Amino acid sequence: MDMTTVQHQPPKALSRAQERKLMEYVEDHFLEITRNFKKRSDVSSTLxxxxxxxxxxxxxxxxxxxxxxxxxxxxxxVTLLLRLTGDALSAIPGYKPDVETLPTLLDWLNDLDRGWLAVLRSQVWDTKSRTGIDISGEDSSSAQIPLQSPTMSQTERTRLRSLIIGGTSTMEEWLVELDTGGQDYDLVLQTLGLQQGFDDLFAGTLAEMGSFSGIMNMPEGMTGTC
Incomplete structure (x- = not known):
């Protein structure tokens, strides 16, 4: 995936008030998701x-x-996306796999892969294209300047790599439980056109982390759609 640079107003960091509001929103949703996932077999669960x-x-x-x-x-x-990645990759195998949901799952995982690419490249997330975009601003001399956040630490990259490798390995075992009517599940995935997608899970993120030499690698305006 090629990085795209567009002329746009440079992004601004969240104010303390915005950050506090965001953290309250995110924490409430994390707790609600965790609570309903744990009781997923109960009719009262929303998940x-x-x-x-x-x-x-x-x-x-x-x-x-x-x-x-x-x-x-x-x-x-970075911190919140690591948390979501760990929670989700642990929770997904807690459900019984079904053929009807696999395309949605693959789309979700691909969005997460593109999301991590945006984070690793310090890009702004574009909800329409569902990709990261380089944003350039201008300084007082009208020269373009890149707007970058601090790179992820070695610990964070190692944590992300571990989550991805462990999560995809568990998912491979989980897919074997797919009800295929006696057919080989690999054949079913091929028939659905999903085999390559599951084989290439997080290929973009892993390739991007591998490019780092020597490293193992609700505010206004935000919406809930990638």
Missing amino acids: QTLSSYLTATHTLMSIILQIPPVNPSGSLR
């Missing part, structure tokens, strides 16, 4: 199905990705 879980967490993903990639907000975006 009884994988589809409902993906919808709820997709909204949260979008909010997190829209945090401005400038100090000090950029670090908050």
Whole structure:
């Protein structure tokens, strides 16, 4: 995926009031999702199905990705997206896989992959294209200047790599439980046109982290759609 640079007003870090409001919103949603996931077998849960879980967490993903990639907000975006990634990759195998939901799941995972690419590249998240975009501003001499947040630390990259590798490995085992009517699940995925997508999970993020030499790698205006 090529990075795109557009002329746009440079993003601004969240104010303390905006950050506090955002954290309250995000924390409430994390708690609500966790609570309903734990009781997913109960009729009172709002997350009884994988589809409902993906919808709820997709909204949260979008909010997190829209945090401005400038100090000090950029670090908050990394922290929250790591938390969401860990929670989701652990929770998804807690549901029974079904053929009807797999395309939605793959779309969700691809959005997360593109989201991490945006974070790793310190890009602004564009909700329409669902990709990261380089934003250039102008200084007093009208020269273009890149707007960057601090790069992810080695610890954060190592944590992300561990989550992705562990999560995809668990998902491979989980997909074997797919009800395929006796057919090989790989054949079913091929028939659905999903085999390559699941084989290439997080390929973009892992490739981007590998490019780092020596490293193992609700404010106004935010919406809940990636």
